[in-house]
Amino acid sequence: xxxVTQTPSxxxxxxxxxxxxxxxxxxxxxxxxxxxxxxxxxxxFLVSFYNNEISEKSEIFDDQFSVERPxxxxxxxxxxxxxxxxxxxxxxxxxWDRENYGYTFGSGTRLTVV
Amino acid sequence: RKEVEQDPGPFNVPEGATVxxxxxxxxxxxxxxxxxxxxxxxxxxxxxxxxxxxxxDGRFTAQLNRASQYISLxxxxxxxxxxxxxxxxxxxxxxxKTIFGAGTRLFVKA
Numbered sequence: 001x002x003x004v005t006q007t008p009s010x011x012x013x014x015x016x017x018x019x020x021x022x023x024x025x026x027x028x029x030x031x032x033x034x035x036x037x038x039x040x041x042x043x044x045f046l047v048s049f050y051n052n053e054i055s056e057k058s059e060i061f062d063d064q065f066s067v068e069r070p071x072x073x074x075x076x077x078x079x080x081x082x083x084x085x086x087x088x089x090x091x092x093x094x095x096w097d098r099e100n101y102g103y104t105f106g107s108g109t110r111l112t113v114v
Numbered sequence: 115r116k117e118v119e120q121d122p123g124p125f126n127v128p129e130g131a132t133v134x135x136x137x138x139x140x141x142x143x144x145x146x147x148x149x150x151x152x153x154x155x156x157x158x159x160x161x162x163x164x165x166x167x168x169x170x171d172g173r174f175t176a177q178l179n180r181a182s183q184y185i186s187l188x189x190x191x192x193x194x195x196x197x198x199x200x201x202x203x204x205x206x207x208x209x210x211k212t213i214f215g216a217g218t219r220l221f222v223k224a
Contacts, residue, residue: 033212043158043201043214056210091157098210102148102160102203 002026006092006106013082013113021077021109023092032075033093033103034067036060043091049075050098082113115140117213120202124219131192135218137185137202146205147178149187151198152217158201161187192222 005024013019025032034046048055049067066078075094079086089110093103120137127133139147147164162169164176164185175188185202202215 031210035214042216043152045211045213048210050210058211089155099146099205100163102150102163103158103212105157105159107157 002104004092004094004104004106006090006109008109009107010110011112013111015084015113016081018078018080019082019111021079021090021092021111023075023077023106024073025075025092025094026096026104027073029094029096029104031055031095031098032069034077035091035093035105036088037091037108038088046077046090048098079111082111084113087111087113117141118202118204118215120200120215120218122216122218124221126221126223127192129192129194129222129224131222132188132190133192133220134189135187135200135202135220137187137215139183139185139202139204139213141204141206142180142183144183144204144206147176147185148203148205149174149176149185150201150203150214152201153198158203158214161200189220192220194222194224196220197222 007022032049037043045058047057047061068076089108091108092106095103149161150158152158164178168177173190177186199217199219201217204213
């Protein structure tokens with residue numbers, strides 16, 4: 001079964017540093033997403049990406065965050081100048097039909113900011 | 115009012131029991147509806163889509179009431195492996211943004 005791959009599985013970084021979280025979506029999917037989940041809290045939408053541009057973003061996704069699809073397979077989330085409150089699990093997801101089908105999620109990157 | 119609201123539980127049920135979860139959503143323009151399950155510290159996994167006519171997948175039945183903005187999930191003959199958090203998920207119109215409920219925790223005991 002096709003899967004969404006995320007690397008690294010766990011990243012520890014110092015406050016103020018930049019991190020890049022990487023995702024390889026399923027190859028025939030067209031829509032890509034990043035979500036985050038702070039420990040014990042609900043899954044929160046960050047951003048959706050289609051046709052090489054951001055489709056929609058949440059209020060969480062401020063200037064600190066950026067996304068990129070640098071080639072035909074990778075989809076990255078960059079967090080600049082990390083803060084303690086950025087510590088969370090970050091999930092990448094993809095699908096090929098945004099309205100009628102649910103997402104396939106990657107197994108996540110646990111980001112710990114110290 | 116929260117965009118997607120669920121009873122947090124936990125629901126503690128014996129094996130073989132039938133259990134029902136409810137969810138309400140606030141945006142009447144919402145287009146697509148789903149149930150996911152999430153095991154502890156794992157990614158959400160799609161359980162089933164929810165259609166207006168209601169749909170069933172084995173022991174799982176989902177219902178949607180657009181007039182009341184209400185979604186339900188029924189699990190029959192609960193198994194130990196059904197223990198998880200069940201997430202109600204709603205896509206806004208256009209489908210680029212998906213809102214997750216906070217989840218309902220289910221414990222199935224032997």
